[in-house]
Amino acid sequence: MKVLAAMSGGVDSAVAAARAVAAGHDVTGIHLALSRNPKSYRTGARGCCTIEDSNDARRAADVIGIPFYVWDLSDAFHEEVVEDFMAEYAAGRTPNPCLRCNEKIKFAAVLDRGMALGFDAVATGHYAQLRTGDDGMIEMHRALDHAKDQSYVLGVLTQEQLAHSLFPLGDTTKDVVRREAADRGLLVADKPDSHDICFIADGDNAGWLREKLGDRNPNTGGDIVDSATGEVLGHHEGTVGFTIGQRRGLRLGVPAPDGKPRFVLDIEPVSGTVSVGPRAGLQIDRITGIRPRWCGTVPEVLDGPAVTVQLRAHGAEHRAVVAVRPAGASSEGAPMGVASDGSGSGSVEIELLEPAEGIAPGQAAVIYDGSRVVGSATISGTGRSHALAQTLQRVAT
Structure with a gap:
C-alpha cells in the first residue's frame, strides 16, 4: 500500500x-x-x-x-x-x-x-x-x-x-x-514524551484562555458559592479557570465547617457563578452524551459484563449499560440522524453501575465492549439515580 x-x-x-x-x-x-x-x-x-x-x-x-x-x-x-x-x-x-x-x-x-x-x-x-x-x-x-x-x-x-x-x-x-x-x-x-496541551506553551490553561479570549470572555469574574447554602465564599477572575472536580486553586478564605476540602461542583458561565461543595457532591451515575461517533455498526443497547465506559484519557473503566437514542426513525425502523461515516445526531444514555466522580460536560465518554472500542459521545449532562441520591443523603446525615 x-x-x-x-x-x-x-x-x-x-x-x-x-x-x-x-x-x-x-x-x-x-x-x-x-x-x-x-x-x-x-x-x-x-x-x-x-x-x-x-x-x-x-x-x-x-x-x-x-x-x-x-x-x-x-x-x-x-x-x-x-x-x-x-x-x-x-x-x-x-x-x-x-x-x-x-x-x-x-x-x-x-x-x-x-x-x-x-x-x-x-x-x-x-x-x-x-x-x-x-x-x-x-x-x-x-x-x-x-x-x-x-x-x-x-x-x-x-x-x-x-x-x-x-x-x-x-x-x-x-x-x-x-x-x-x-x-x-x-x-x-x-526523546521525552509530549505532555499537556500542545498549543499552550507553559501549561497554564486558565491564563492562556483569559489572554486569548479577550473580549470574547463571557465573564471576567464572579462569585464562588457554597452549593448547599448559597453563601459567597470568594471571588474569581473568570470561569475559564475552573473545571468540574477541581480542588486546587480555589483560594477560599472560609474553611468548610467540617474542615474537609471543597471541590468545584458546577460552573455557570453566564452569571459567572462557581459552586463548590464536598467530594460526595461529585458523584454521579447517569450520563447523557451527544454527537455520537461510531467505529462500526450503530448499536441500540449495550449491556453485559464486558461493557465499560472510559471518561478520561488515563482514567479507569466503569461498568455500564448504554442505550442509543437516535434523532428519529424511518418507516423501516432504521435510525435517522446517523450518517454513513458513523457520526450521529442522536444521543447516548449511559447508566454507570458504580458512581464516578468529577465528570464534566464537554469530556468524552468512550464506550468499550471488552477491549473493542464501540464509539464515543460528548458528555452534555450528568445526574444521579434515585438510589445514589438516597445513599448520599444517608451518608450526609
Whole structure:
C-alpha cells in the first residue's frame, strides 16, 4: 500500500514509520505544521508543534530512507481545535483537544488529502490495535501495553477512517519501541514524551484562555458559592479557570465547617457563578452524551459484563449499560440522524453501575465492549439515580 506516515518528531511516530516500511509499504513521511507561529505555542523537545520537532521528524525520515514533507494545516488546526477549545471553556465545558485533533485533523484533513493524492492509508504512532471482525468490519481494540493505550483519544474514528488507518505500535510496549529506535539509529530514541496541551506553551490553561479570549470572555469574574447554602465564599477572575472536580486553586478564605476540602461542583458561565461543595457532591451515575461517533455498526443497547465506559484519557473503566437514542426513525425502523461515516445526531444514555466522580460536560465518554472500542459521545449532562441520591443523603446525615 501507499502509506502516509504522520511523523510528529517523537519516538513513537518514527518507529511506526519504520515498521510500515519493514512491512513492505511504500511510505512517505509527513510532519503537520499546526502552529501559525511555532514559537507562540511551545519550545523544547516536547514531541509536538515546534520547529525542533519538525527537524527531528525530518532526520528520522532520512535515517529510515523515506521521502518527507511538511504539510501546513495550521489554519485548519486553529479553526477546528484551538477555537473549539476556547469556545467550549467559555461555555463552561471541559473539552479534550486531542480527540478533536484526531477527529478533524489527523484522520480527516490528512486522510482526505492523502487519498486525493493516491495514498491508501495513514500510519501513526498511536498505541491501539486494529483487527478484522467476523462481519468484515475493522475493529479497534486497546493496545497490548495498557499503560500506553491511546484508544480513548481515537474513539472518534469511524469505520471509513479505521479502514484507512495503520497503528504499527499496537502490539508492543514503550520500552520495546525505544530499544528499537536506538537499534535503528534514530536520534529520538530517548526523546521525552509530549505532555499537556500542545498549543499552550507553559501549561497554564486558565491564563492562556483569559489572554486569548479577550473580549470574547463571557465573564471576567464572579462569585464562588457554597452549593448547599448559597453563601459567597470568594471571588474569581473568570470561569475559564475552573473545571468540574477541581480542588486546587480555589483560594477560599472560609474553611468548610467540617474542615474537609471543597471541590468545584458546577460552573455557570453566564452569571459567572462557581459552586463548590464536598467530594460526595461529585458523584454521579447517569450520563447523557451527544454527537455520537461510531467505529462500526450503530448499536441500540449495550449491556453485559464486558461493557465499560472510559471518561478520561488515563482514567479507569466503569461498568455500564448504554442505550442509543437516535434523532428519529424511518418507516423501516432504521435510525435517522446517523450518517454513513458513523457520526450521529442522536444521543447516548449511559447508566454507570458504580458512581464516578468529577465528570464534566464537554469530556468524552468512550464506550468499550471488552477491549473493542464501540464509539464515543460528548458528555452534555450528568445526574444521579434515585438510589445514589438516597445513599448520599444517608451518608450526609
